[in-house]
Amino acid sequence: MATVRITFSGLGKRFGSRTVLKGLSGELRARCVVAVTGPNGSGKSTLLNLLAGVMRPSSGSVSYLATDTPVPRHRWHTLSGVAGPDMAVYEELSALENLRFFARLRGLARTDGELERVLADLGLAARDARRLVATFSSGMKQRVKLAQAVVHEPAVLLLDEPSSNLDETGHDTIAALVKSLRGRAAVAIATNDPREMAWGDERIQLGN
Amino acid sequence: MSASSLATEALAVFAKELRSELRSRVAVNSIGLFGLTTLVAVAYQIGPYQIHEQDRPHLLAAMLWIILFFAALSGLQRVFVKEEDAHTAKTLRLAARPLAVWAGKLLFNVALLAALQAFLVPLYGVLMGMQVRGVVPLIALLAAGCVAMALTATIVAAIIARASGSGTLFAILAVPLMLPLLVMLIAGTRVAMTSPRWSDVLPALQGVGALAGVTLVASVYLFPVVWHD
Numbered sequence: 001m002a003t004v005r006i007t008f009s010g011l012g013k014r015f016g017s018r019t020v021l022k023g024l025s026g027e028l029r030a031r032c033v034v035a036v037t038g039p040n041g042s043g044k045s046t047l048l049n050l051l052a053g054v055m056r057p058s059s060g061s062v063s064y065l066a067t068d069t070p071v072p073r074h075r076w077h078t079l080s081g082v083a084g085p086d087m088a089v090y091e092e093l094s095a096l097e098n099l100r101f102f103a104r105l106r107g108l109a110r111t112d113g114e115l116e117r118v119l120a121d122l123g124l125a126a127r128d129a130r131r132l133v134a135t136f137s138s139g140m141k142q143r144v145k146l147a148q149a150v151v152h153e154p155a156v157l158l159l160d161e162p163s164s165n166l167d168e169t170g171h172d173t174i175a176a177l178v179k180s181l182r183g184r185a186a187v188a189i190a191t192n193d194p195r196e197m198a199w200g201d202e203r204i205q206l207g208n
Numbered sequence: 209m210s211a212s213s214l215a216t217e218a219l220a221v222f223a224k225e226l227r228s229e230l231r232s233r234v235a236v237n238s239i240g241l242f243g244l245t246t247l248v249a250v251a252y253q254i255g256p257y258q259i260h261e262q263d264r265p266h267l268l269a270a271m272l273w274i275i276l277f278f279a280a281l282s283g284l285q286r287v288f289v290k291e292e293d294a295h296t297a298k299t300l301r302l303a304a305r306p307l308a309v310w311a312g313k314l315l316f317n318v319a320l321l322a323a324l325q326a327f328l329v330p331l332y333g334v335l336m337g338m339q340v341r342g343v344v345p346l347i348a349l350l351a352a353g354c355v356a357m358a359l360t361a362t363i364v365a366a367i368i369a370r371a372s373g374s375g376t377l378f379a380i381l382a383v384p385l386m387l388p389l390l391v392m393l394i395a396g397t398r399v400a401m402t403s404p405r406w407s408d409v410l411p412a413l414q415g416v417g418a419l420a421g422v423t424l425v426a427s428v429y430l431f432p433v434v435w436h437d
Contacts (some may be wrong), residue, residue: 054301054436074305082302088295092228104220105304148299194245 003023003067004031004155004186005077006051010060013046020046024060026204028156028186033178035200038191042207044190045084048158051188052082056072057174066155078106081149084160088145091134095119095144098133102148122147123173138165143173157181160190175199214311217304221312225287226319234290235320237285242281243328247335250263250275256337268338269397273390276328277357280321284361285378287313288369297369306432310362317358317365325350339401345409346400352413353393356420360385363427366434385423390417 011024020043028034028051037046049055053076064071064079070129071079083189089098099115121130128136133144142165149157159178163171178199181187188204189196197203229235250271259267291297300309329350332338340346361382368377396412403409 052302054298056436077304080302084298086295087302089299090224090228090296091294092231093224097227101220101224102299105217105308107216145299148303154323165267205261 004071005029005065005068006062006156006200007065008051008060008062010048011050011057011062012059013043013050013055014058019205021050021057021206022059024128024204024206028188030155030186031183032202033182033187033189033200034187034202034204035197036195036204037192038206039192040160044206045086047161047204047206048082048084048160048188051156052080052158053077054082056114059083064156078152079154080156080158081152081154082158082160083142083145083149083162084158085164086160089133089141089148092132094132095124095136095140095147096129098144099147099151103151108152110151118147118151119144121173123170123176131151139167139170142166143170146174146177155185156189157185159185159188161193162189162191163193164197171195212306214305214346217308218311218315221300221304222315222319225312225316229316229320235286236323238286239283239320240327242282243275243324244331245330246275246278249333251335253334256308257384262372264339264372265398265401268336269368269394269401271336272329272332272338272397273353273394275332276321276353277386277390279324279328280357280361281379281382283320284317284358285365285368285382287317287362288365288388289320289374292369301435306435307428308437309435310366310427310431314362317362318355321354321358322351325354341356341402342400342404342406342409345395345404345406345413349393349396349400349409349416352416352420353389356389357386359420359423359427360389363423363430363434364412372373389416389419392419 006028007027011021012019013021036047038044046055053073064076096112098116099118103110103115110121116126116129124140124143128140133141146162162174166174178187178194189199191197291300364378364382364385366376368381371377392415394410396409399408399412
């Protein structure tokens with residue numbers, strides 16, 4: 001897996017006349033967890049969307065560098081994994097079918113056993129893996145959402161409120177996931193949960 | 209990334225669409241029921257004997273494509289609207305290249321329209337007493353029409369997916385874009401009913417092919433812009 005660094009400078013985003021982010025600069029480095037915090041509406045999710053490339057900035061720029069070589073924007077999705085509250089997986093597919101689909105989109109030929117292990121690591125039992133997502137609780141759906149974000153072992157992981165809808169066990173599972181990624185990936189977590197903030201080596205405070 | 213990986217991704221999107229549709233059957237029910245209801249109403253009111261012999265090719269060709277067109281309108285727009293409604297669009301945007309998404313959705317719309325044609329056209333032929341002298345040219349015209357209509361419907365569906373009142377907007381955008389296509393398909397079908405010669409249907413086929421080509425090129429350039437913010 002390539003070591004990836006994301007740099008952003010002068011980053012701004014406007015929605016109509018409303019400015020959400022202005023002149024934000026910084027970077028995400030491999031083996032570093034950044035906690036993005038701030039009050040509601042301060043632009044935490046917007047920042048993650050800009051870093052993921054799913055949204056274009058109104059000003060400034062975002063760059064992905066794989067061992068200091070710029071990565072073209074159309075390749076960002078192969079290096080990053082994203083999970084957020086405004087995302088969903090397919091309810092008419094099983095958890096395993098969802099994961100198989102997202103793995104294929106990323107050019108991975110994973111066996112069902114390997115995919116079941118990814119789901120198991122996030123606390124979904126093998127019997128649940130073959131059930132339709134439509135029958136899942138919101139916490140179980142959140143686990144499948146996180147699984148699609150990490151199925152390709154991304155070099156960059158962007159998590160927006162990762163513990164939402166999860167119980168204490170689920171929170172521990174996310175903590176273990178972040179711990180396992182800390183050694184190799186660049187991780188950004190948008191959160192206002194003090195426990196999740198504590199996972200961060202660095203902090204970006206928005207809304208000041 | 210290579211063209212083969214793009215094809216693999218597009219096939220993955222197509223397979224996902226097919227699996228989802230086989231489980232929910234929303235588009236199939238919508239298109240099938242609309243097509244069947246319209247066909248039965250037309251067959252009941254007009255049938256094979258209410259039209260003068262000299263008017264038959266004109267009217268039967270026009271009614272066939274009008275039924276296919278409106279049945280298609282009722283279901284083809286769903287491919288992108290359902291992703292936005294279910295909040296899966298962002299997940300898909302972050303996992304696949306735009307062209308793979310577009311190609312997979314297009315393949316699904318082509319399959320849906322082909323299934324509609326396979327179900328409706330023979331039934332229409334029987335109920336309306338439609339006699340076709342150029343069967344093979346008509347099949348070619350149906351295939352070309354299927355691809356051209358799916359191409360137009362897919363890009364319009366992508367454009368309107370994030371808008372409120374997307375159903376109305378789809379019709380407003382799709383009707384003027386498909387009108388020239390329909391005119392050519394109706395003209396070609398009328399000719400295929402009266403003549404077995406390829407050369408007679410060729411101008412209509414070339415026109416449909418040209419429109420499909422223009423829509424294809426426009427879609428390849430337009431879709432990535434429409435799909436992303």
